[in-house]
Amino acid sequence: MIALDKKLFRDLLHMRGQAIAIILIVACGIASLVTMMSAYESLQLSQATYYDRYRFAEVFVQLERAPDSLADRIAEIPGVRQVQTRVVVDVNLDVPNLEEPATGRLVSIPEVRSPILNDLYIRQGRYIEPGRPDEVLVSEAFALANKLELGDTLGAVINQRWENLRIVGIVLSPEYVYEIRGTELVPDNKRFGVIWMERDALGVAFDRDGAFNDVTLSLAPGASEAEVIFQLDQLLERYGGLGAYGRDDQVSNRFVSDEIMGLAAMAVLIPSIFLGIAAFLLNLLLARLVSTQRDQIAVLKAFGYDNLTVGLHYLKLVLMITLVGAGIGTTLGLWLGAAMTQYYTNFFHFPVLRYEAGVGLISTAVSVSIGSATLGAFTAVRRAISLPPAEAMRPEPPAQYRPTFIERAGLQRYFSPSGRIILRNLERRPVQAALSLLGIALAVAILVTGRYFEDAANHIIDVQFRHVQREDVTLVFNQPRSARVRYELTHLPGVLQSEPFRVVAARLRFEHRAHLGGITGLEPTGTLRRLLDKKLQTVVLPPDGVVLSSKLADILGVSVGDILTVEVLEGERPTRTVPVVGLVDELVGLSAYMDIHALNRLMREGQTVSGAYLAIDAKYTDQLYTQLKQTPAVTSVALRQTMIDQFQETIAASMGGFNAVLVVFACIIAFGVVYNAARIALSERSRELATLRIIGFSQNEIAFILLGEQAILTLAAIPIGFGFGFGLAALTSHAYSWELYRLPLIVTRASYAFAFVVIVIAALGSGWIIQRHLKHLDLIAVLKTRE
Amino acid sequence: MSDVLDRSGASYTTAPPVVFHVRQLTKTYVMGEVEVQALRSVDLDLYEGEFVVLLGPSGSGKSTLLNIIGGLDGPSSGQVFFRNRDLTAADDSVLTRFRRESVGFVFQFYNLIPSLTAQENVALVTDIALHPMPPREALGLVDLSDRLDHFPAQLSGGEQQRVAIARAIAKRPEVLLCDEPTGALDFQTGKLVLETLERVNRELGTTTAVITHNASIAAMSDRVIHMHSGEIASVHRNLTKVSPAELEW
Known part of the structure; x- marks a missing residue:
């Protein structure tokens, strides 16, 4: 089969542009799979080993x-x-x-x-x-x-x-x-x-x-x-x-385990999208190849090549593209996986965080890529196999065109002949048009999703640290103190405002479900710490009853009006019942809030506080810090700005790295899909376009016909992609709805705009390449080739 | 050999063995939205070693007939025997083996694989044949020893068609089926290709059937079969074969 294999190799060289685009997409998919799976395995193994050896x-x-x-x-x-x-x-x-x-x-x-x-x-x-x-x-x-x-x-x-x-x-x-x-x-x-x-x-x-x-x-x-x-x-x-x-x-343990689980979830979701798109592009490419090589398939069969050999021939082409992609992806993935694992040492302190990427993982990656490629190639290979040689020898019957809905609606006078060609092409091959649309839409979706993490993190910062936590400093006392301490606090240097709070350790119980945590008592008129609903409107603490964060209400299975049992775990350890009077949509932690006076009443104590929120004058911070350091009654001083900085540094940075990789991958997909679709359209229609040139159409006019179709598909795909992207973000938000924090479902306009711009650039870029091909359209040669 | 023929051209008094035996062959196919009756009850025999020309206007059913006897296509009804094997009853794998071992095809548009060189195009067939000749030797037979490593795009039409002939004969087929082999060529080049076909027929004894709508070519054949509207209109035996070099059109 040496001659046949040479054909394979040269076909591949001929389609290198498209092949490279698909190789890159496969590589991205496999790279993300290997990166996340290897980081997952490494972390999991390090965690298990550490816990075991050091008797966690x-x-x-x-x-x-x-x-x-x-x-x-x-x-x-x-x-x-x-x-x-x-x-x-x-x-x-x-x-x-x-x-x-x-x-x-x-x-x-x-x-x-x-x-x-x-x-x-x-x-x-x-x-x-x-x-x-x-x-x-x-x-x-x-x-x-x-x-x-x-x-x-x-x-x-x-x-x-x-x-x-x-x-x-x-x-x-x-x-x-x-x-x-x-x-x-x-x-x-x-x-x-x-x-x-x-x-x-x-x-x-x-x-x-x-x-x-x-x-x-x-x-x-x-x-x-x-x-x-x-x-x-x-x-x-x-x-x-x-x-x-x-x-x-x-x-x-909770943080580390959640992170590991999150990795496992993403290691399935993201590569699936990439490999799905790669399979789709392989399908497009191969279908096109089988269609242009009808006569070659016929010749092979005429000379006695059996169906299996012919089918295998085309399958091999797909496998070559895929395996090269998988090879690049695995190498890249191992490198990124090691980097990612290394990156985790910034947050997770293991004695040894050994990077593990087993043969099992690599063979999984290779089988997954082969599986998706075979799936993508299936219909086209089947067509090559089932093509009867005599029929393949004849030119394809002329495509069946019918008046489009434009004509049926009597709107044709508003469209030029070129415009009508575009519309009829789209309507004649709805499946292909739909698939191209889907591919581009998925690329848009990935771009939107890639940006979603950043949007969500920024939203958390904005809501938590600008709307909810408005204090500069949070103080916690070593033991509950009388509310009079408030007056002492206002005398500390630079303190402009102070609002005390009370935290009581308690177990909240509803039916058979329980949550171990605490109840925070706040001043209902306070402005330094506010409770907000989904629309960031202030929720006023009622004089009685408890307000829960929605996630906690979910976990306990309660809604407003239910009666919670509160088992207080300090002081007299009373057990009381408290009605749930409201819910707040906090993104961080699980909280239960009460009016501080109601909480004091519940504890049957006088006006008692556990700590205070302070607003301070920045000029006096140094003095304040010095004084606080020397105050034994204060065990903890938390600074909001530091929290914001830390949050941005860690979560945003870790997502930022991940996000940058995802955006690069998404750009590759976007370009790959748009370029492939246009390139295939060019090769399918070069004869028709050459004919139009010969009868007097200008180069721009034929470019308009060819690229107009792509432009319509791209523009139509963008809003659909926005929808998919939002859906993926919703899925991600759902997957990241943890007790410690929830990713809010927020996609900013800037992210949609970003996706739009990237797709348009990808479309213009591939349009430009196609335009160059059109310039070199050999009119005579094209007309001489048999259809 | 006798000159006495019936309409099917089947009965010689001292006839050489029959290679193809065709009875009541009918073929109807659908192309786009049109139904085409390509063959209507065709009877025909082809004999070992003969050079037959099938003449007729386009759409007369020549290619369909050739495709069916070459095992590329199946009839709607009727029978085709190759030697004593019933091709119409054969399944795809039998037809594939038949094509692989016994038939060489030459097409009007050469149908070379553009990504393979002349030698590789021939190798494509010798790779899977039972007793092939080396690709170089086949190309030598068509006078292309100096074009072994050229790609189809680097060859003239006549050269491409000669590569196609080399590809067809490299497996030493029993029959050579040629569909308009000179259809895309100019007069001089066409003659060169016909000379090649004639030489292969003469030197290797390969039964050769050539489809053409060029009546002049009929002069070089043993028998001329005229087709019209899916039927055999007449069969004419050439008493004085001329060499391709002497053909005029």
């Missing part, structure tokens, strides 16, 4: 205070394998070279190293030494962000006094792979760090001598997590237990 706990609970002796009783709960009791407290930190106060989470560790749960990986330095209470280990993320080195000291407010802590080790913990303070969206490694120190020192300082306020435990194989949590909660009830939870609700 399976159940977590915080409590007020319990004696060490209770540890044995916890260990006796059926299903518990290993118990780790700890003292964990958040304190104000003074970090060298950092103006603002930072929060340190002090976590106790045994004096002598032993195989504890959530064990530490020592990246630098050593473990603490017994009898040296000032020695600490700090998390790598915090050390890197603040350029802390071994031997540096940190100031911390411990037991109402400033203590100096000396760094002897820089470590990683499976509990803080994603190191964030609480329910924030992105890490702020500069202003929040985890610090491990000796148990006794910490216990004495925080009135937990011989006692603990944090338990983590691992489970025996086959144990029921829910049952252990239930028993643990019962046991800890009288010790101020704040409700136990499993790995699913552990913040760091």
Whole structure:
């Protein structure tokens, strides 16, 4: 079959423009598949290995205070394998070279190293030494962000006094792979760090001598997590237990796992679109090839080539294009996958984030590409096989044209002959026209989707940090305080306005569903923190009842009017019922809000606050920070601008990189589809166009006929593509509707405009190339070739 | 050989073996929205080693007849025997093998694969034939030894048609079926092609059937079959064959 293979190779060379376009699209599809799948596999494997080797706990609970002796009783709960009791407290930190106060989470560790749960990986330095209470280990993320080195000291407010802590080790913990303070969206490694120190020192300082306020435990194989949590909660009830939870609700694990799941979802969605389009283009290309090579197929069959060989011949062409694309895509994907995995080390702190791309993945990529190519080639190959040789030898019967709807509607006088040719062509081959339309529309859709992530992230920033959170600084006190503290706050330097809030840890229950979190009490007339509905209209907090974020209402299965059971997990631990009086569409976290006075009433307490939102005068920030650093009553100071910066830096940056790749891929698709459609139209109609030239049409006039058809298809495809794009964005928004954050379904006009511009440029570019081909249309040769 | 013929041209007194035996062949096909009656009850025999010219205006059914006996197409009714094999009863794989082993085709528009060189076009056939001659040898037979590596676009019409003939004979077929082989060529080039066909017929003994609407070509044949409106109008045996070089039109 050597001669036949040579034909294959030369055919391919002849169609190189189109072949390259398809190769690139296949490459994009396979590259995105390999990139995301390999990053997914690498992260998943790193996570599993890390959790296993460093004994990441399976159940977590915080409590007020319990004696060490209770540890044995916890260990006796059926299903518990290993118990780790700890003292964990958040304190104000003074970090060298950092103006603002930072929060340190002090976590106790045994004096002598032993195989504890959530064990530490020592990246630098050593473990603490017994009898040296000032020695600490700090998390790598915090050390890197603040350029802390071994031997540096940190100031911390411990037991109402400033203590100096000396760094002897820089470590990683499976509990803080994603190191964030609480329910924030992105890490702020500069202003929040985890610090491990000796148990006794910490216990004495925080009135937990011989006692603990944090338990983590691992489970025996086959144990029921829910049952252990239930028993643990019962046991800890009288010790101020704040409700136990499993790995699913552990913040760091939740973020990492959500990200991994998101990767897996995108690894299916995006390549499917690319490979679908590639299959469609291969179909167009091959159908066209089979049609132009009718006589060649006839000759092959006349000389005794059997159907299988002829079919295989065309299939091979498709496979060659696909395999080259898959090869490029796999190589690119492995490179991008390694880069993406590396990129994750900016957020996720694993001891080793090894990049894994197995033979399995590569063979999957190759089979997926072959599968989609074969699917695309199927009809055309079948046509080549079923073409009877004698019929193939005859020219194709003249295409059947009929008057179009224009003529039927009597509108023909408004159209020139060229215009009528265009319309009749479109109407004669509705399937082909529809497929071209679909291809271009999908390219538009991908462009819109690519931009959607950025739109959504910007919208989150805008809503969360400009409309909802309007304070400059959020303070959290180390314990609930009297509302009078408000007057002290207004006397702090630079404070223009202060609004206190109350946060109460509670379990919200409705029927069999429960959510462990808290209720935030806000001043109903407050302006620094507002509740908004979908249209960004302010929701006024009613004097009674609770307002939930919609996502939380979904999880609990409640709607307005239902009565929630609130099990308060602090103070007297009362259980009360509260009606749901409203919903807010927040994009971040799961929240329940009440009027602060109603919440105080619910707690049967006087006017009590947990912290305050402050508006400050920028001129006095330094003074304010200095003062806050020295205020032991304040454990946490969060700055809105820092949050915005961090958010933009991390989420927007990570999406930005991903987004840029997607937009490049989408441009390739757009160009590939438009160029292929026009190129095929040119080769199908070159004879007709040459005839028109000979009878006196100018080059521009024939260009108008050919490109006019493409222009109509492109213009018609754009609004459809907008619709598809919006649909894809809706799908994505649905897929990214997580407890931690939701991607809002927002596609800006700028994104539609961007997609429009890219498609128009792609269309003009391919039009220009086609125009050049038209210039070189060999009139005589074209007329001599047999149809 | 006797001069006595019936209308089908079938009965020689001392006839060579029959290669094709055609009975009551009818073919109707639909082209676009038109139904065409291409063949109406055609009876015909072709003999081993003879050079037959099928004459007739376009649309008279010549090509249809050739396509059917060449196994490219099936009849609507009637029978075609090749030697003793019934082609009308054969399935596609049998017809494919028949074409691969026994038939060489030459078409009016050459139908060379434009992306393959002269030699490769011939190799396309020798790659799958049972006892082919080397492509160079086939091209040598049509005097194209110096054009082996030229692509069709680099060859004149006559040269292209001679490549097509080389391609047809390279497999050493039993029959050579030529559909208007000179139709697209000028007089001089056409004669050159006809000389090639005549030489192949004479030297290799290949049964050759040539379709043409050029009556002058009939003079070089053993028998002339006139077709009209899908029927055989007459069969005429040439008593004095002239060489292609002497043809005039």
